[in-house]
Amino acid sequence: MYPSRFAYEAPTSLAEAIAILDRSGGEAKILAGGQSLVPMLKLRFAAPGTLVDINNIPGLGEHWLDKDGTLHIGALVRHEDLEYSTVIADSHPTLAAAAELVADPIVRTRGTFVGSVCHADPQGDWAATMVASGGQIIAQGPNGRRAIDVREFVLGPFTNALAYNEIAVEAVIPPATGTAKGGYLKLERRVGDFATASVAVNLDMHGDTVHRAGCALAGVGGRTIDANDAINGALKGKTLTPENIEAAADAVAAMAEPRSDHRGSADYKRHIVKTFVSRILSNIAHSEQKAA
Amino acid sequence: MTSLYNEVAADPGADTPTRRVSITVNGEQRTVDIEPRLLLAHLLRQGLGLTGTHTGCDTTNCGACTVLFDGRPIKSCTMLAVQADGHDVETVEGMATASELHPVQEGFKECHGLQCGFCTPGMMLASKALLERNPNPTEDDVRWALSGNLCRCTGYQNIVKSVLWAAEKMRAENGEEA
Numbered sequence: 001m002y003p004s005r006f007a008y009e010a011p012t013s014l015a016e017a018i019a020i021l022d023r024s025g026g027e028a029k030i031l032a033g034g035q036s037l038v039p040m041l042k043l044r045f046a047a048p049g050t051l052v053d054i055n056n057i058p059g060l061g062e063h064w065l066d067k068d069g070t071l072h073i074g075a076l077v078r079h080e081d082l083e084y085s086t087v088i089a090d091s092h093p094t095l096a097a098a099a100e101l102v103a104d105p106i107v108r109t110r111g112t113f114v115g116s117v118c119h120a121d122p123q124g125d126w127a128a129t130m131v132a133s134g135g136q137i138i139a140q141g142p143n144g145r146r147a148i149d150v151r152e153f154v155l156g157p158f159t160n161a162l163a164y165n166e167i168a169v170e171a172v173i174p175p176a177t178g179t180a181k182g183g184y185l186k187l188e189r190r191v192g193d194f195a196t197a198s199v200a201v202n203l204d205m206h207g208d209t210v211h212r213a214g215c216a217l218a219g220v221g222g223r224t225i226d227a228n229d230a231i232n233g234a235l236k237g238k239t240l241t242p243e244n245i246e247a248a249a250d251a252v253a254a255m256a257e258p259r260s261d262h263r264g265s266a267d268y269k270r271h272i273v274k275t276f277v278s279r280i281l282s283n284i285a286h287s288e289q290k291a292a
Numbered sequence: 293m294t295s296l297y298n299e300v301a302a303d304p305g306a307d308t309p310t311r312r313v314s315i316t317v318n319g320e321q322r323t324v325d326i327e328p329r330l331l332l333a334h335l336l337r338q339g340l341g342l343t344g345t346h347t348g349c350d351t352t353n354c355g356a357c358t359v360l361f362d363g364r365p366i367k368s369c370t371m372l373a374v375q376a377d378g379h380d381v382e383t384v385e386g387m388a389t390a391s392e393l394h395p396v397q398e399g400f401k402e403c404h405g406l407q408c409g410f411c412t413p414g415m416m417l418a419s420k421a422l423l424e425r426n427p428n429p430t431e432d433d434v435r436w437a438l439s440g441n442l443c444r445c446t447g448y449q450n451i452v453k454s455v456l457w458a459a460e461k462m463r464a465e466n467g468e469e470a
Contacts (some may be wrong), residue, residue: 001350008311008328008374031372038370039352041329051328053375080364104440106355106418109364110371191439192353 003041010053014140017052017167022142024050026164031055032075035103035111036119060169063113065091069175075115075168079108092173094133094182094202094214098125101184104192114168120154120224123194127154127224129184131216132200135173141166156223178206181287183280186218187272189263195219196263199252199276201231208288210235213248215277220269221257230255231277240285249277313377317342318386328374333357335373336383344384344413348442355441358414359383365421367440384413387420395458395465396420405454407445414441419455427463431456 011017021028027049031037040046060076071092083099102108102125116126130150137153139146139162153161162168186198195218202214215231216224234248258269310325324339336342348356350369357368360382387394396416406412422437434455
């Protein structure tokens with residue numbers, strides 16, 4: 001399988017890359033990790049006139065916490081950089097839990113966090129963690145930078161809010177105001193397969209009380225499902241008792257829009273969502289008890 | 293794909309833009325003029341004659357085309373060859389020296405880690421990358437690290453044994469207690 005012909009540009013600065021995008025008038029596509037784009041080029045689902053490879057632009061490969069604990073993830077941070085990160089385990093546990101479940105270990109050496117969010121696959125793990133965590137994408141274009149809430153960034157399957165002359169240069173994920181807790185669970189038939197269902201849960205805990213709860217689902221609808229209101233409504237201001245966990249799991253499961261297919265029936269997938277929410281919250285409750 | 297490669301590389305035609313790239317392959321610098329859409333797997337196989345890199349699924353699933361890119365494993369069917377410009381690529385042909393197999397290769401031989409052998413080059417390079425990062429892996433670590441590489445013959449049991457065998461040998465060679 002071969003991509004159709006394209007012009008290849010490998011700029012060494014963001015300004016140069018944005019200028020190429022601007023000139024292309026919408027016929028150019030950014031190449032970062034390429035782990036979704038290259039397969040799509042090969043299948044000819046995508047046939048851009050110009051491919052703008054940003055891998056030679058310095059300064060995009062870092063992730064760091066700033067002074068207030070906000071996590072910044074540059075456009076060339078690979079999945080495995082987060083899998084082996086020594087920075088995010090305590091501050092952003094939802095992302096840390098998802099990192100080792102993205103695709104397979106070889107794909108993780110190459111694919112990027114920001115690229116995955118931009119790709120906006122309804123099955124995407126990172127978009128779900130971003131929605132649950134209140135993340136933003138920083139877009140840079142000819143007129144400077146703007147921050148876009150991920151819920152306004154991922155518009156639908158394979159559609160994001162970037163203008164044709166903008167690059168997603170960074171993802172920004174806020175810190176918890178108290179203690180960050182979270183988890184990510186994914187059911188897949190084999191490593192690297194599309195998820196049957198996945199659940200991201202992100203909690204901001206003040207003592208043993210939930211200050212804010214976030215949740216998003218992947219694989220159980222035509223888009224990343226925002227279940228923030230459902231889980232926050234069930235848990236905000238409450239403790240993680242079995243009854244509250246059950247209510248939260250039911251509320252989130254009601255948000256799923258699964259379809260029956262070869263990976264399972266709609267009922268089964270909804271049940272998995274409920275089980276995963278309950279399991280993540282119960283694990284957090286148990287770890288709190290142990291710590292107390 | 294061979295004919296396309298030949299069309300691309302040997303006689304791309306005047307109207308086809310090519311790009312000159314220099315890639316260090318198994319320690320040797322190779323400079324080629326290629327069409328940007330050429331995949332790294334096909335440059336290695338057809339362009340450079342390094343047929344040890346296998347193309348299995350051609351869809352980023354199977355890992356048979358795994359090579360090391362600046363020391364980290366990648367699926368070479370999912371990278372454009374032009375992206376390797378200025379980088380180091382190691383294929384299975386670069387693992388052994390003239391006189392000696394790499395311990396991972398030796399492990400696959402000792403522990404019967406292959407049957408048809410199609411997945412083996414990718415398995416061995418992914419294993420080599422694992423052992424460089426984690427010289428003392430558990431069985432679970434090995435299975436996890438190889439979960440992006442599919443084998444349809446062995447059931448993986450002997451592949452895992454081979455990697456653990458290699459890990460032990462490499463630790464012994466490095467003077468650590470096994």
